[in-house]
Amino acid sequence: MAITGQIALTVLMGLFLVGVAAWLARVENWRSYTPVGGGATGGETAYGSDEKPAGLIRWLTTVDHKDIGLLYGAFGITAFVVGGLMVMVMRLELFDPEMTLISNTYYNSLLTSHGITMLFLFGTPIIAAFANYFVPLLIGADDMAFPRINAIAFWLLPPGALLIWAGFLPIPGVIPAQTGWTMYTPLSAGVGSGNQANAGVDLMLLGLHLTGVSATMGAINFIATIFTERGENVSWANLDIFSWTILTQSGLILFAFPLLGSAIVMLLLDRNFGTAFFINGGSPILWQHLFWFFGHPEVYILVLPPMGLVSLILPRFSGRRLFGFKFVVYSTLAIGVLSFGVWAHHMFATGIDPRLRSSFMAVSLAIAIPSAVKTFNWITTMWNGRLRLTTPMLFCIGFVQNFIIGGVTGVFLASIPVDLVLHDTYYVVGHFHYIVMGAITFAGMAGLYYWFPVFAGRMYQRRLGKIHFWLWLVGSNITFLAMILLGYGGMPRRYATYLPQFATLHQVATLGALVMFVGGLVWVYNFVVSWLEGPRVEDADPWNLKQSGLRTNEWAWFERKRETALADGGDEEALADGGDPVDEE
Amino acid sequence: MAARTFDRETLLDLVVNAVPLFIMAFFVAAFVLFAPFGFDPLASLLQFGLIVAPFVALLVLTYFSARAITDAERGGPVFLPGQTTPTEARPVEHEAEAEEAGAAASSEPTESGDGDA
Numbered sequence: 254m255a256i257t258g259q260i261a262l263t264v265l266m267g268l269f270l271v272g273v274a275a276w277l278a279r280v281e282n283w284r285s286y287t288p289v290g291g292g293a294t295g296g297e298t299a300y301g302s303d304e305k306p307a308g309l310i311r312w313l314t315t316v317d318h319k320d321i322g323l324l325y326g327a328f329g330i331t332a333f334v335v336g337g338l339m340v341m342v343m344r345l346e347l348f349d350p351e352m353t354l355i356s357n358t359y360y361n362s363l364l365t366s367h368g369i370t371m372l373f374l375f376g377t378p379i380i381a382a383f384a385n386y387f388v389p390l391l392i393g394a395d396d397m398a399f400p401r402i403n404a405i406a407f408w409l410l411p412p413g414a415l416l417i418w419a420g421f422l423p424i425p426g427v428i429p430a431q432t433g434w435t436m437y438t439p440l441s442a443g444v445g446s447g448n449q450a451n452a453g454v455d456l457m458l459l460g461l462h463l464t465g466v467s468a469t470m471g472a473i474n475f476i477a478t479i480f481t482e483r484g485e486n487v488s489w490a491n492l493d494i495f496s497w498t499i500l501t502q503s504g505l506i507l508f509a510f511p512l513l514g515s516a517i518v519m520l521l522l523d524r525n526f527g528t529a530f531f532i533n534g535g536s537p538i539l540w541q542h543l544f545w546f547f548g549h550p551e552v553y554i555l556v557l558p559p560m561g562l563v564s565l566i567l568p569r570f571s572g573r574r575l576f577g578f579k580f581v582v583y584s585t586l587a588i589g590v591l592s593f594g595v596w597a598h599h600m601f602a603t604g605i606d607p608r609l610r611s612s613f614m615a616v617s618l619a620i621a622i623p624s625a626v627k628t629f630n631w632i633t634t635m636w637n638g639r640l641r642l643t644t645p646m647l648f649c650i651g652f653v654q655n656f657i658i659g660g661v662t663g664v665f666l667a668s669i670p671v672d673l674v675l676h677d678t679y680y681v682v683g684h685f686h687y688i689v690m691g692a693i694t695f696a697g698m699a700g701l702y703y704w705f706p707v708f709a710g711r712m713y714q715r716r717l718g719k720i721h722f723w724l725w726l727v728g729s730n731i732t733f734l735a736m737i738l739l740g741y742g743g744m745p746r747r748y749a750t751y752l753p754q755f756a757t758l759h760q761v762a763t764l765g766a767l768v769m770f771v772g773g774l775v776w777v778y779n780f781v782v783s784w785l786e787g788p789r790v791e792d793a794d795p796w797n798l799k800q801s802g803l804r805t806n807e808w809a810w811f812e813r814k815r816e817t818a819l820a821d822g823g824d825e826e827a828l829a830d831g832g833d834p835v836d837e838e
Numbered sequence: 839m840a841a842r843t844f845d846r847e848t849l850l851d852l853v854v855n856a857v858p859l860f861i862m863a864f865f866v867a868a869f870v871l872f873a874p875f876g877f878d879p880l881a882s883l884l885q886f887g888l889i890v891a892p893f894v895a896l897l898v899l900t901y902f903s904a905r906a907i908t909d910a911e912r913g914g915p916v917f918l919p920g921q922t923t924p925t926e927a928r929p930v931e932h933e934a935e936a937e938e939a940g941a942a943a944s945s946e947p948t949e950s951g952d953g954d955a
């Protein structure tokens with residue numbers, strides 16, 4: 254009952270805040286605010302590229318959405334490499350049941366950092382990279398609504414990353430957090446005989462807070478941009494699907510991340526100033542409620558834009574329009590709303606009131622429908638289409654395959670009796686990796702390959718792209734299927750050692766991870782080499798979209814840009830600046 | 839929703855969100871009929887509130903987004919999504935024509951344009 258009482262208080266508090274917001278909206282005339290320092294008044298947002306300084310200064314001072322998109326991309330990919338290397342060490346440790354390569358506590362540190370790095374330093378930023386670069390182009394805006402806020406949002410990330418990784422840096426007395434990415438209290442509150450009262454945990458929490466502020470600023474910017482900066486003829490009736498998903502995602506960020514920030518502050522207060530939110534007589538379960546009220550929307554924050562990428566790219570290589578475009582739009586919005594009503598499906602095993610539990614199950618089953626609808630739309634789009642199995646298309650198809658397995662395993666977890674058996678086993682790890690790696694990262698790769706000609710001005714090596722895809726498809730399915738089987742066998746998650754009976758499946762999982770690692774090397778090599786000396790793009794429509802009537806705004810922009818660059822005689826950014834045309838075949 | 843507000847086409851599109859609404863309504867009914875854990879003023883209020891709140895929120899958002907999209911369709915030229923600025927882009931007058939455009943697009947040969955052969 255204590256818990257239901259708390260929930261009731263939370264709901265009351267929520268209603269109160271909504272009331273405050275409504276009241277503020279009435280008394281304040283927001284439109285009368287004039288932005289200080291400019292940048293937000295319509296028409297003046299286009300910071301001309303001719304004003305850009307050269308070299309490093311350009312990147313430190315840029316407010317151009319495309320440059321910021323590239324910065325986000327470079328940051329996200331760096332984090333992806335860091336998080337990937339961390340998990341490789343962990344998988345090697347898991348090759349045999351005993352503690353061999355690293356200590357158990359170091360394993361826990363890597364585990365925590367891997368999760369946080371991938372979700373907050375790779376996932377959210379890589380999506381922001383695509384959104385920054387392409388949403389303004391897709392909706393015909395000059396730039397983001399608030400270019401400087403855009404720059405600030407990005408520049409909060411590197412210090413955030415440093416704080417999150419601080420425990421690994423050689424700072425005396427500071428050790429990495431070992432709380433898991435969910436930071437459950439009381440462990441994360443630093444009580445007990447463990448070492449989690451260490452300042453490393455505080456630094457990580459502060460870093461996380463910074464990335465949350467960054468994401469929130471970005472979200473406000475995207476909402477403002479998509480609502481107010483749309484070009485001529487771009488209406489709600491023909492907004493592209495990627496911008497729809499970014500709009501919905503930004504809405505989710507706006508409601509979810511500030512809550513994470515508040516919870517983090519409460520945890521910091523508990524840790525350092527003796528308050529009693531979660532410990533000292535407070536409720537450790539309260540943390541789980543607050544965390545998952547953020548955490549579940551967060552998983553959709555991560556998956557909606559990749560769904561948008563696939564919905565945008567997959568039809569281009571199927572030779573036809575996206576089947577049921579509006580189904581995809583409405584189901585995106587439905588996911589957005591419902592994702593706030595399912596959080597306690599992560600808490601079925603905590604002993605909360607069974608009546609509440611069943612409600613969370615009901616809404617979790619309901620939210621599976623919009624996801625399934627999209628899957629059918631993608632399949633139907635490809636059905637009888639003229640498929641061109643380019644690298645981006647392969648990654649889109651891989652996305653659909655992995656998303657089906659990830660989604661179906663999720664629906665099973667949403668069922669209380671099944672979850673009580675599988676909770677905290679490798680089954681859960683398999684479920685969400687099918688989605689975060691198999692789907693989200695695959696869609697990110699589809700986007701990176703698809704738009705490589707736009708942002709690099711050159712073409713990647715196609716054969717290497719396909720090798721990358723197949724290594725990842727095979728590797729991810731080996732690893733994550735093995736995890737699901739481990740979970741059925743009862744292997745608990747978050748352990749550095751295990752019983753010998755699990756050895757074979759763990760070795761299979763490590764093998765799959767090594768396959769993915771090789772694929773990752775191929776990808777990095779391909780991108781670096783192609784970026785530096787790949788054949789320059791000779792055609793503003795490298796995917797021949799014009800022919801099938803499927804060319805979207807960003808490619809039209811690309812064509813105009815190339816034409817003006819040529820007319821100008823070219824500048825440092827010109828793509829066809831007289832470089833030798835290289836034959837691509 | 840009132841049939842006059844949205845035409846048949848739009849209502850058909852909205853079916854996609856009617857399904858989760860139906861599932862939530864189903865569970866509300868089920869929990870009213872079968873209450874294996876009994877009733878308790880606070881817990882039961884929360885139990886139903888937790889389903890009714892997302893239900894209402896989804897209904898409201900679906901209505902307003904459908905409103906915005908329908909008004910935009912009636913109020914100006916409609917292009918294919920994300921395809922307003924290419925030189926070859928033409929507005930689609932209504933769905934029937936859009937369907938044809940889509941069909942035409944998919945029947946055109948594209949093999950020669952395989953950028954990744």
Ligand code: HEM
Nearest residue numbers: 552556598599621624660663664666667676677681685688
């Ligand atoms: C088809 C809809 C989905 C359903 C019904 C679903 C259901 C669930 C459930 C019930 C759990 C808790 C399992 C447990 O801890 O016992 C879970 C865990 C998880 N899911 Fe899903 N899921 C779905 C889709 C997704 C998506 C789209 C993502 C990612 C973008 C995702 C990411 C996660 C993550 C990260 C966890 C583990 C959290 C943790 O404990 O560390 N899920 N899912």
Ligand SMILES: [Cu+2]
Nearest residue numbers: 549552598599
């Ligand atoms: Cu969840």
